[in-house]
Amino acid sequence: MKKLFYYLFVSVVLISGSVFLHGCYPDDSLSYSETDVALTGYYDSVDFSTLRTYYMPDTVYPFRDDTTDKTPVEGQELILSEIASNMTNYGWTRIAEDDTLHKPDVMLTATAIVTTTVYVGWWYPYYPGWGWGWPWYWYKKSPRETNYWYPGYPGYYPPGWGWWGYPYYSSFTTGTLKLDLANPEDIRIIDGDTVVPLYWSAALNGILSGSSDEVRLKEGIDQLFEQSPYLKHN
Amino acid sequence: MKKNKIILTIVFLATFSISTFAQGGGAWNFTYNMGFPIGETNDFISKPSFRGFLIEGRGFVTNNFAVGGSGGWQVFYEDFGWVTEDISETATIHGYNRKYINAVPLMATGHFYFFPANLQPYVGLGVGTYYIETRNYMGIYYVEEDAWHFGLAPEVGLSIPFGNNSNAGLTVNVKYNWAVKTQKTSGQSWIGLGLGFSYLF
Helix, strand or coil: CHHHHHHHHHHHHHHHHHHHCCCCCCCCCCCCHHHCEEEEEECCCCCHHHCCEEECCCCCEEECCCCCCCCCCCCHHHHHHHHHHHHHHCCCEECCCCCCCCCCCEEEEEEEEECCCCCEEECCCCCCCCCCCEECCCCCCCCCCHHHHCCCCEEECCCCCCCCCCEEECCCCEEEEEEEEECCCCCEEECCEEEEEEEEEEEEEEECCCCCCHHHHHHHHHHHHHCCHHHCCC | CHHHHHHHHHHHHHHHHHHHHHHCCEEEEEEEEEEEEEHHHHHHCCCCECEEEEEEEEEECCCCEEEEEEEEEEEEEEEEEEEEEECCCCEEEEEEEEEEEEEEEEEEEEEEECCCCCCEEEEEEEEEEEEEEEEEEECCEEEEEEEEEEEEEEEEEEEEECCCCCCEEEEEEEEEEEECCCCCCCCEEEEEEEEEEEEEC
């Protein structure tokens, strides 16, 4: 009897030991939409009430591992129209690129990022050179002020943005839609680099389901604006 | 490294417990454990845990006093659904939030039995370590913290043998699990309720 209990004890300890080395994570399955995370941040020394007009290129810039792949991002029209309608709802006026009478206050760009599997990273998809030094790819030139619209300066996250330093872990192939609001004329020199501070940056990240889900994409974009009430003018 | 520590601790506790056989008389307890979060644990996850177990070996060194070791596992989990949180003064995150705590107490124990007879009420104290891993998920992303915490576990309990000549019985105990904070992680605490079987020898 003693032996029986001894063996029982040992086997339970060994089995449980091997299980708990991996931890127990019940109910950790998610639907595709439940993997979506919306993250937004703003530069707190910007007075958004003075900014009312924006220019948005009619292309979602694709950021892929294969940099030669220039095919348009799936759902591009939907993405841009949803962003534009949210901006309109918040009281912004979109300036077209051929408008020679008005110069927009800021530029809003959309980038679609497809990341390969990330095992351990920071909350924001970890790319060497991102954050403080990722290059702006201005592929649209303003007919009037070419120099302004094609600076090629890195985007700069001003101090106090605060989402850096969040060690997140993930092992999924994800897609990210990133929106950046900046004034390309607001040029700063930071540590010897010429940069443009981002006034507002938003990221919508989730597992790529293979089929584009319009509702999921629209709700995600709406959420980015919903949690950024400081952009609202009305 | 972490695995080595865990395995060594288990081996130590197992041999420590087995050595008490030699003293003549003791008990093995196998309990199903529930955990009710309090303090900082309650701030993180308030939902009670119904996933837990504990195995204990005790050997009597006097008529009333037993020493031994215990090891177990308690899993806390709560689904917070869609949440929007400010992660700094200027940054906001929105996502599907789930939180987990995996806690593994490994203790050396001492128990005092008031009436070592048919009904056996006892008080006890465990001293040792809690290995605690917490995860805070936003969608597929999570922040993980893990640490070995120094911990104490004062306890009151009752063993009820099935009959005069039976060497098996029921056992029930209430335990205050207290894992002190570490340099990088906060403290954790919960009230544990254990129900199970005793094998007396």
